[in-house]
Amino acid sequence: MATLSMQLSSETKELLPGVVLLQQHSQTAGLSGPRVSLSDGSCQATALTNIAASYGSGAVVPRPPWRTLAGSDVATLVGAEPIEVGQWVAIVQVPERILRHFRAIRDAGLQNKSADVVFQLAGSEEYALGLRELLAEMTARCCKPRYDGAGINTRPTGLSTCTVNSNTGLLTGMHVDTFYSRELELRALSPNRICINLGAEDRYLLFVNLPLREMRRQLEQLGVRDARINDTGRGLAWAFFESFPSYPIVRLRIAPGEAYLAPTENVVHDGSTEDKRLIDITLTILGTFAPDTFRDGL
Numbered sequence: 001m002a003t004l005s006m007q008l009s010s011e012t013k014e015l016l017p018g019v020v021l022l023q024q025h026s027q028t029a030g031l032s033g034p035r036v037s038l039s040d041g042s043c044q045a046t047a048l049t050n051i052a053a054s055y056g057s058g059a060v061v062p063r064p065p066w067r068t069l070a071g072s073d074v075a076t077l078v079g080a081e082p083i084e085v086g087q088w089v090a091i092v093q094v095p096e097r098i099l100r101h102f103r104a105i106r107d108a109g110l111q112n113k114s115a116d117v118v119f120q121l122a123g124s125e126e127y128a129l130g131l132r133e134l135l136a137e138m139t140a141r142c143c144k145p146r147y148d149g150a151g152i153n154t155r156p157t158g159l160s161t162c163t164v165n166s167n168t169g170l171l172t173g174m175h176v177d178t179f180y181s182r183e184l185e186l187r188a189l190s191p192n193r194i195c196i197n198l199g200a201e202d203r204y205l206l207f208v209n210l211p212l213r214e215m216r217r218q219l220e221q222l223g224v225r226d227a228r229i230n231d232t233g234r235g236l237a238w239a240f241f242e243s244f245p246s247y248p249i250v251r252l253r254i255a256p257g258e259a260y261l262a263p264t265e266n267v268v269h270d271g272s273t274e275d276k277r278l279i280d281i282t283l284t285i286l287g288t289f290a291p292d293t294f295r296d297g298l
């Protein structure tokens, strides 16, 4: 990787080469306007005085304000060939022939119905049909889709980060997924995921554009050697944010009917419902999606 000779400092505010954003999947995936923005680093969730109590101890969130990308950040995030496994994010437009099966759910989102209503609709025959079609298309493309462990989800509005720890009921903050729990050196080979915005309003994917292995290398170069750097659960992420509080978190806007593909086992990330007015509704499927899986559309 091109990052081998680059060392972060606690002041660094520019993106280092790492996880790249692929643009070929969506005509609207340009980097101008509000599609991508960068945080002013990260901070403890306790700084969010309005919802700090909703977060677990030690949770980390993006630090506002958000800014648009400078030219050098665009060049870094768009990246160059070859695309490395486990180090890319893409936006996909889900075609209408599939979205039509989820129209009732989107309409419920538009009317800001409750999560109960959404889950009731997710029990309908129409929803099951849409899901079957989606999984069949992914299977035909050798994506080995897995519906367990993810599926349909709803989140309230106004959350800087929206993932909840199912054990505590508290927000986790920026985190790494552990459905596959591979050791750090093999994390990049973990399956990734597709997450479709089934709601009626934009939502956001947040991520640090450095894979876990690069995060650990940066900490080692800084002289951080404690056990946290081998803890892919959260120790590594928290040590990184502690040492590099100015490093920006990328915020990617996902419009209704769009999906993101992301290596959530290999990058620190979360969803965000900040600025939303309507209930957040997503459908997530785990799998092994390659950079060209949806090059010709889904």
Ligand SMILES: [Fe+2]
Pocket: 163, 175, 176, 177, 264, 269, 270
């Ligand atoms: Fe996650």
